[in-house]
Amino acid sequence: MTLDQQLKHTGTLVNYYFVCKRKLWLFAHQINFETESDTVALGRLLSEISYDRQKKEIKIDEMISIDWIDFRNKVIHEVKKSDKLEEAHLWQVKYYLYFLESKGVQGFRAEINYPKFHKRELIELIDSDREYLKEVIKEIEEILPRDEIPEKVRIPACRSCSYFEFCWV
Ligand code: SF4
Numbered sequence: 001m002t003l004d005q006q007l008k009h010t011g012t013l014v015n016y017y018f019v020c021k022r023k024l025w026l027f028a029h030q031i032n033f034e035t036e037s038d039t040v041a042l043g044r045l046l047s048e049i050s051y052d053r054q055k056k057e058i059k060i061d062e063m064i065s066i067d068w069i070d071f072r073n074k075v076i077h078e079v080k081k082s083d084k085l086e087e088a089h090l091w092q093v094k095y096y097l098y099f100l101e102s103k104g105v106q107g108f109r110a111e112i113n114y115p116k117f118h119k120r121e122l123i124e125l126i127d128s129d130r131e132y133l134k135e136v137i138k139e140i141e142e143i144l145p146r147d148e149i150p151e152k153v154r155i156p157a158c159r160s161c162s163y164f165e166f167c168w169v
Helices: 011-019 021-028 038-050 087-102 127-143 156-160 164-168
Strands: 058-060 064-066 068-070 075-079 109-114 119-123
Touching (some): 011 021, 011 087, 011 127, 021 127, 064 075, 064 087, 087 109, 087 119, 087 127, 156 164
Antiparallel strands (some): 068 075, 109 119
């Protein structure tokens, strides 16, 4: 499989891979309740109002969507509503850096902004990350074509998941 084929996976898929394999599968099969989720709506609202002087929502090849880019300092920004760095956030933005590198855009770092808590986390992509992301993408490739929905597993993320009612009610 070529890198271009691998990169059809969006940052969202990489994020969901780290949250829950079932969520990843449901989303990839267009079983999608995201627009009805208050949590998602809050995240979108925060993204829209918190950095309104910056250029936002830069879509690249319809594969990734970066909240805004500081071209002068070569930093991509991702806005999140929670107050702590989660593994899914971390790998989503590392994937963005990996994707940009595949397009010949080198030397960028990432910053995750938590406007609700006035916090930020700086992220860099290192060689071991690149190798790990290749494995992650390979595993996503294996999960998505399966006929069966992955088993539900009760985790803290279920409480704010847009599939909560589908899985647990
Ligand atoms: S509710 Fe829980 S088990 Fe169901 S998709 Fe969401 S995170 Fe996964």
